[in-house]
Amino acid sequence: MFDGADPASLSDEALESRVLGHAAQITSLTAEFLSLVAELDDRQSWRGPGIHSLAHWLSWKAGVSQRTAQEQVRVAKALRELPLIRQKFREGRLTYSKVRALTRVATPLREKELVNLALSCTASQLERAVRAMGQIDRGHGEGGGLVPPAESWGRCKWNLDGSLSVSMTLTPLDAARFLAGAVRAEYERTRTGEDPDLPSVSRNTPEELETESGEKDSEVKPANRRDLWRNVPSNLAPAVVAMAGMVHDGIAMPELAPGAEILIHSGESVEHAHLDDGPALSDAELAEARCGSVTRKALSRKVPGRPGKLALLGLGRKQRAPSKAMIRALFLRDRCCQTPGCGRTRHLHAHHVVLWSAGGETELDNLILLCGTCHRALHRGEFSITGHGQQRFSFHRPGGSVIEASPSTRAPGLWQPDSKITADATVPVGGGKLDLGYATEVIYAVWEWRERSALQASTAA
Template identity: 55%
Template sequence: MTVVSLDSVGGAKDSSEVAGASLFDDTPIGDLSDDQLRDRVVGYAGQLAAMTARFLQLLVAFDDRHGWSGEGIRSCAHWLSWRVGMSLRTAQDHVRVAHALAELPVLQEAFGQGRVTYSKVRALTRVATPDREQQLLNFALSATAEQVERLVKSMRDIDRGQGDGVTELIESSGRWEWKLDGSLRVSLRLSPLDGARFLAAVVRSEYERTRIAGDDDVPLNALHAPDENGEPKAPDAEAPDADLHEQRDLWRGVPTDIAPAVVAMADTLHTAVEIPETAPGAEILVHTHAKDWEDIDDQPIATDPHLDHGPVLADVEVEEASCAAVLREVRSNRKGAVLKYGRKRRVPTAALIRIVTMRDQGCAHPGCGRTRHLHVHHVVPWGQQGSTEPDNLILLCSTHHRALHRGEFGIKALGKQRFSFHRPSGSVIDIAPDTHAPGGWEPDQSIDPYAPAPVGGGRLKLGYATEVLYAIWALKADAADATEHTEEPIAA
């Protein structure tokens, strides 16, 4: 990178020139000169960086303690989206960066001093390790955020190319078994290509499962930067890498917990693929409690509800399965004879589903808004004389539908197709809680007024930068190996 003094291009000045003047007074903006505006914009950027660093430290502790759990909240990112007003994608990014910084003390310290911005930190945490962070920080302090993004992308390509090759073919295999606690355990060992296909499907399923209103279908050329009208444009053959930093992040990475996405994949196939009227093993068979049978000889067995050749189900699981799901009810007598093999049923009707879907436009739980894998829920259960009408039907995603049946929150029908959500204590869950600035805030005077401004700068020579960084890390690794061998005891 060619070093150019920022003073020569009207950039950073000596912070002592600014220290005497207050950057945080109440001078009307119209009364400020251009230089004063510039000083305040940069000064406030440093304060924002320092406060964001502190915010992310608090966020890690909050997430680790699961302070967000309850009331149907499914993750820390979901809580941020509901309570703080972030978009779900932004919230997920903040949680990822917060946990990454917990393992990067050098980068965390510089962030807390306002020397690097959130944009730089967000990029660096994708490739930074405790052994790398000091050199990456040195680079970031003299580079723009765009240059940091380009370096990180290049490093990810290099790191992927440094893995060992596969020496033998791997055959995919898998096992499943019902455990004693009633859970299903699935174990997979997949070949590289099968594994890539599986993870790609998980990413697609997770995207579809967590889509909210406003998330577009993914276009064929989604990886290319949008044009001036906001539409994806075709790649430039003469400059294929020119717009890589502008690619739209429509797809997130593979989630850490893939179970919800895999279940969503199963739900999709279960709904989309037609099966014969009788297809054991390809449909959900629930053996339920027996009631209202008068024939003593054919009196059904009084057993707990359970899956066909599967574990016992709790009552809330039976309710969840029977609420807007496709299943059969099977009843048998003590001799094993089937007395009732119920019809497949899906309630409510397709017309009612369209009405409720048009009304709710997604999961109705506060702060959710998912638009895929939705269930139509009877607020007053059908078995308790609840009507199958729009006044008693509401859309919930699979996560919140399960949380509702497990008692994490409740719903009340208010009439005229209006509903309210309640905590177990009975208090109302606000749809969009108010946010406000804390009173009595004072700027941190220890933050340099020009802390976030790059020191040096110039055009990025990407090949040279990556070559130097990897050479430094190779030397550090060799030195660590040498030290380790020196400390090993010599056999007598």
Template identity: 50%
Template sequence: MTDRVVGHATQIAALTARFLDLLRVFDERGVWTGAGIRSCAHWLSWKTGLSLRTAQDHLRIAHALTELPLLRAAFAQGRLSYSKVRAVTRVATPDRETELLTVAISATAAQVERVVRSIAHIDRAQDEYTAGRVDSSARWRWCDDGTLAVTMRLSPVDGARFLAGVVRSEYERTRTTGDPDVPIPTTTRDGDGEEVVVAAKPDLWRHVPANIADAVIVMADAARTAIAMPEFAPGAEIVIHTDSATDSSVDAHLDDGPPLTAAEVDAASCGGSTRTIGHAPRPTRGARRGVALTFGRKRRLPTHALLRVVFERDRGCRHPVCGRTRHLHAHHVRFWRDGGTTDPDNLIMLCSTHHQALHHGVFTIEARGNQQFSFHRPDGTLIDTAPTLAVTGNWLPNTTLHPTAITPIEPGPLDLAYTIEVLYGIWDHTPSRHPIAA
């Protein structure tokens, strides 16, 4: 059983390498174009069931391997797994390829990831030192336990601005909770009779708190309630979904986020920009959530309330190969000039790219009633939302591959510092193996 599992893993690696070779040629020839498809990654996501992020990764790796023949050959021989190739191609260059291949073959996938992260960190530090600046970045994600994780890396000035905002927010938070150590601003008049603001306590206030979570929440609340936004601005308010039109705590959950307790719903509702959306039961099996807003022929432009309903229903561009969630337009499937109505049965969300493609005849949309729509090519054939995958050809294992090629060569423990020191020692003192032609 062990031999079969390892042998199949080797075959999978070799087949993946072949798949990426075909994908690169497929992309270079532009075979994926047509019917409103915006990129090869979107075509791949549509036709093969991959997520858009995975499809983009496949394309990145496929094109990167064209300049890395040693890695490409080892991948095709089943000696490197896809996980290792994905990691190494983030930092690999023709001058580094030989050493990185040695590390990848001799280490586990987890160890390769650690080495690559260290190299990327060093490269970024060197680039920033050369450029003389640091670009601020921040990322967020919902964790499995329902909490939100935020990671930020700010330039010195941006970091100082952030901490200054934290101190002010902490001051506001503690002031409103009656903290006795917080100086309360008062007014008085100077010698010229001008009114000036002074603190009741002249002592300096505290510095940046060690735990800045509470202050950051105050900063977010202040921005959420004080900054004016357009009436319809998805993402700029707390959106809570519930399965009851009257009770906001029934099966409540954040928009694209984790479930909420009744107490959490009540706490969120204290903000000035919180919206609760109640969903009625679906009218028929498999149908989308029903709505009651209908404006018929009396109104061409949808109201903000109707826009929210259509946006909540579609959750992005409805074209089968898109899914884009920004720069969306509400489109009348049956044009207004042709008698189309302004209601959910005739409105659909399209991104700017597919909206323009529709009006240029690249594809058509048919309203099928009950807020259901179908997309068609110019010849009338249906553009499937998720085409069925089918096995093609009579595939047999490649018998030329060594059955244990995928297994690392004596992986052992990783001395990360020593590994990085050796790699950069080689790269910093080895002339370029690929000189630029004169």
């Protein structure tokens, strides 16, 4: 039980014991949490207005990120078929980090060896082992055939210092296209007046110069900048920025395309110039952005008590459809479907809260963004929206109760630790000292022997 002791008053031994003990308790509770998530998935009782998946529901109700919720649902589903891993998880022996890794490669026939491995190594060691196993498994499919790699994917995030981090994993062919594009962009970025528009060797680019045997001809080289054409730049960032600039300048876009524009908020009503939904810009960066750019102004004023909200002159009852300027302001204000728990950013509708047919006006105080699914649910009476003026809205269930945008995750009552979970349950057997290469070799040998034995038994029968 919690005794309310001040951590600063504990001895080193007591402090270490409590840290490990709480880690074991958290592990056991996480196992119970995921078993409940799996049951919730079976019952489908999470469904409701604006909720498109169980991960959406967890993100809204449990206060976790969408990506974390998606991974929790994946692990919860995978554990249904893995009783041994599930048991060790509930005992606090396998942490969530280890279970999350194991569920990527575990099967009912494999889990015994994988559990023994996981109990004897650290979470980072297990991650490395699982990555290696994944590569081995992907290398050979049924019948020993080559299995294609997973689809390309990527993500980006703004850092605290205002920089942007981009992470991508590409299939071999996509990677080759990306690197070839980077080489071309680097040539264009650094080209001088003496360089031709295109290499002048039979009008072919380097990747098209092949011998009859299918191998690249090392004797045929572009006459100019041969080193640049032959090598991928060591620093890809300038080339990627150049690639983005070429696409930005060369591809037309629709009138309203918030994600494809470089939108900067500045002016007297803005304390610091900043990218839309992004970091602040220095005076030098602002001047660079303005130099040679096409600019558009959005006439707006601050709404009292509503930081960041735009108040734009509306159309009243003169026109039902919002103007382009109003649609732009609406996207800047809402950014996504406003139904609590939804958050979709594509195929959005500008909805009149007080219907146009009921006398509602085309003003930002009466307009809100909804995705197609939520818009349909609204008109079916699954929930309702009330406008409170100054661009404030609330969502209500059919009975009238408010749908909270960010519900509390605090559970009633006091948590009592499980006395059956030992304080050192999460500590690896042997202190985490393990030869992962040897362990992986032994594990695969056991699995291959088991498969051969099963094949021989089926043949004899």
